Amino acid sequence: MRVALFLTCVNDALYPDTGRAVVKLLERLGVDVEFPMGQTCCGQAHYNTGYRRQAEPLARRFAEVFGEYDAIVTPSGSCGTMVRELYPRMGARARAEGRGDSLAQAVAPVVPKTYELTEFLVDVLGVTDVGAYFPRTVTYHPTCHGLRGLGLGDRPRRLLESVRGLELRELPGAEECCGFGGTFAVKNADVSVAMGEDKIRNAASTGADVLCAADNSCLMHIGGTMSRLKVGMRPVHLAEILASTEEEPLV
Structure with missing residues (x-):
């Protein structure tokens, strides 16, 4: 299984240790994790602020960068929701506005294989005990x-x-x-x-x-x-x- 880390803008800019923790955790569980260098913003900030058309190129970019992977793992529920819930809405909206199905077709492959970290651990890897120790x-x-x-x-x-x-x-x-x-x-x-x-x-x-x-x-x-x-x-x-x-x- 080819697995990609979708780090997100906030983590990349402010919390890189979270990304390192995801890689360390998944590698401990036997998963080889790749970090596609072409990844950028998923477009959530644009979309939620009302700039929905401006978010579309970012959705296409996401689909282009991550499309080849079997699973896309992110340590962010909000960005995971953007891909899973709002990318399909963007495609449907473009279709309703008479702009065709190209956006819907572009994002369709990445939507079902984008997982928030805990989903990937529990649902895909089938584990809840990941060998962690945290005496707090x-x-x-x-x-x-x-x-x-x-x-x-x-x-x-x-x-x-x-x-x-x-x-x-x-x-x-x-x-x-x-x-x-x-x-x-x-x-x-x-x-x-x-x-x-x-x-x-x-x-x-x-x-x-x-x-x-x-x-x-x-x-x-x-x-x-x-x-x-x-x-x-x-x-x-x-x-x-x-x-x-x-x-x-x-x-």
């Missing part, structure tokens, strides 16, 4: 795109529950949005800040050392709120926890 107390925040867009369900929790040394604590109001929402945080800053503060208060009430999520865009917002509120808790991407072992602990 952790609370898990299910991000909106992962929860509602991709329907990740209990996959992330099952993976966390199998990590040696990890104590998983329930997050009150776990399914409530953290307030990021991409440009929502910019356009509706006061509401976004209030939602973030609610999320952090609930997280702090667990007494956990770490707040874990499967999307760094949300963790960026959560981490900033933690810093402002001076909460003694770290935001950590799920991939970095799963990549951590007794021999190579997470720094």
Whole structure:
């Protein structure tokens, strides 16, 4: 199986350690991972801001770069949702506007083989115990795109529950949005800040050392709120926890 890592813009620019963790994890499980150097933005920021036609070349680019692979793995529920849910909508919209089926045909091959990391681990590789060791107390925040867009369900929790040394604590109001929402945080800053503060208060009430999520865009917002509120808790991407072992602990 040829597997490609779709890192995403946010991770490439700000959180490269998450990408390294995905590669380390998958290679430990016997998967050879390739990183196509031609990958760029998936177009989510453009599409969600209303520049839908401008996102189309990026969708075509994604299909061109990743089309040859058997599986495309991403550590981002939001970008995974862009490919799986919104690329087909873009193709249908182009058809409805009389611009033909070329976009729909271009993206069709990559849509079903794009997986968020936990989906790939549980559904494709069939594992929940990935050999991780992380002796911390952790609370898990299910991000909106992962929860509602991709329907990740209990996959992330099952993976966390199998990590040696990890104590998983329930997050009150776990399914409530953290307030990021991409440009929502910019356009509706006061509401976004209030939602973030609610999320952090609930997280702090667990007494956990770490707040874990499967999307760094949300963790960026959560981490900033933690810093402002001076909460003694770290935001950590799920991939970095799963990549951590007794021999190579997470720094």
